[in-house]
Amino acid sequence: MYKALPKSQKFLNRRLSIVLFSLFLASTFLLSSCSGDGLVRANASSQKAIPTSTPMPTPTIGPMLQQQGSMQLETFQQWISLMKQYGGNTAHYQQQYTSDQQALSSATSLTAYQAALHTLNEQVLSIKLPALQAEATGLQQKLSQQANDWANKHTYYDSYNGTTYNLGYEYQAIVNYPTQGEMDSSQTVAAYQYAIGQLSNSLANFHAYQTDFSDKTPYNQIHRTDTQLLQKYGYTSGNVIVVSLAEQAMRVYQDNKLVNSFQVVTGMPDHPSLPGTWWIENRQTNIKFTSGKKPGQEGYYPPTPIAYALQYHSDGYFIHQSWWRTMYGPDMQFPHMDPGGSSFAYQGSHGCVNMSTPDVQWVYNFATVDTTKLVVY
Structure with missing residues (x-):
């Protein structure tokens, strides 16, 4: 038989139902929220980050x-x-x-x-x-032209053999030797610069030769051309030997002061002395010179004892004693009579600078190897 519940009991049951339904709704909402948050995170994590690049400055051409x-x-x-x-x-x-x-x-x-x-x-x-090749060739042609032009206007008539010789033939000769050899062997910038330097010096020496040729200053006094060349080459201190081809003379300077002078004989036209700047490479006493030729060949001379010799060029150029001569000075490089000399005294040297025995002995004692400079012009 159905019995009606008391009113208080009904009220409690209704309250319980409401609480349970509220809990159900709350749990559903929470589950939905968790699921949605996870989806958002999943979606966020599934998206790849897109890097942003900073533009690099373009290099500029600096001053x-x-x-x-x-x-x-x-x-x-x-x-x-x-x-x-x-x-x-x-x-x-x-x-x-x-x-x-x-x-x-x-x-x-x-x-x-x-x-x-x-x-x-x-x-x-x-x-x-x-x-540099063009410059060297141009300077060589300039030297050749000037030397030839001057020689054509300045000659020496030798009454001894009735022959006329060009003056300044030493400068005509160096156009070929050693200048041409230096140019032919030049393969680098440095080699051509050396050849150009030598040609420039040869031109300066030739101009000094031309001036000295007309200079009437005695051979045993300072010449203006000596001073100019010593300054040009920086030889104003130390020991310097100057040989004048025009005068056939030697002047010796120490610290730019003239200390001695001599008359000499230089190379004959067929074997000219070399104009240029050198230094004393070695000094020798009591040696024997040989020509390397056989009797009858051009340039032959018998083995010759030499008491004093100072080498200044590795190709065999010396300042040395010439005991077979008695005459030195102007024009002695050409064929001439030397009454007190031997048969080899009638012409100039084979390119060396010849001196009397006492004169070369003084120079030998004065000069020092590697430090004494020589100017031939």
């Missing part, structure tokens, strides 16, 4: 690099001008210069400018050797 380009262009033009001055063909190099100039001025990036500058540097290197 120092531009200055380097300008200086190299100037250097290139100087080499072109040098080559042109001495008759070299510069058309190809001038075209390269114009192209290099345009490439540098139109370069808009560092890479482009550096590439253009590299090309310019290579072309500067490539012109050096041909430019």
Whole structure:
């Protein structure tokens, strides 16, 4: 039989139902929230990060690099001008210069400018050797022309054998030896620079020779040309021996002061002495000179004892005693009579500087190896 619940009991049951339903709704909401948060995290983790890049600055052409380009262009033009001055063909190099100039001025990036500058540097290197070859050849031709022109106007008539000789023949000769040999063997910039230096010195010595030829100052006094050459070569201190081919004389200087002078005999026209600057390579006493020729051959002389000899050129050029002579001084390099001498005294030397025994003995005692300089002009 159904019994009605008390009112209090009904109220409690209704409250319990409401609480349980609220708990159910809350749990459902929580589960939904957890599931949604996990989905968001999963979605977030599944997305890949997209990196952002910072733009790099473009390298610029700095002022120092531009200055380097300008200086190299100037250097290139100087080499072109040098080559042109001495008759070299510069058309190809001038075209390269114009192209290099345009490439540098139109370069808009560092890479482009550096590439253009590299090309310019290579072309500067490539012109050096041909430019120096042109300069050396031009100087050789200049020396040859000047020596020949002067010799044609200045001659010596030798009454001893009725022959006329060119004066300054020593400078006509060095165009071929040693100058041509030096140029033929030159393969590098340094070798050509040496040959050019020697040619420049030869021209300076020749101009001094021309001036000295007309100088009436006695041989035993200081000559203006001596002073000029000593200054040019930086020989104003120490011991220096000066040989004048025009005067057939030697003057000895110590610290730019004249300390002694002598008359000498230098090389004959067929065997001229070498104009130039040298130094005493060695000193020898009581040696024997041989010609390396057989009797009857041109240039032969018998084995000859020499008391004093000072070598100044490795090809066998000496200042040495010439006991077979009694005459020294002007024109003795040409054929002449030497009443007190031997049969080998009638002409000049074979290229050496001949001196009397007492004179060369003084020079031998004065000179020191490697430090005493010699100027022959």
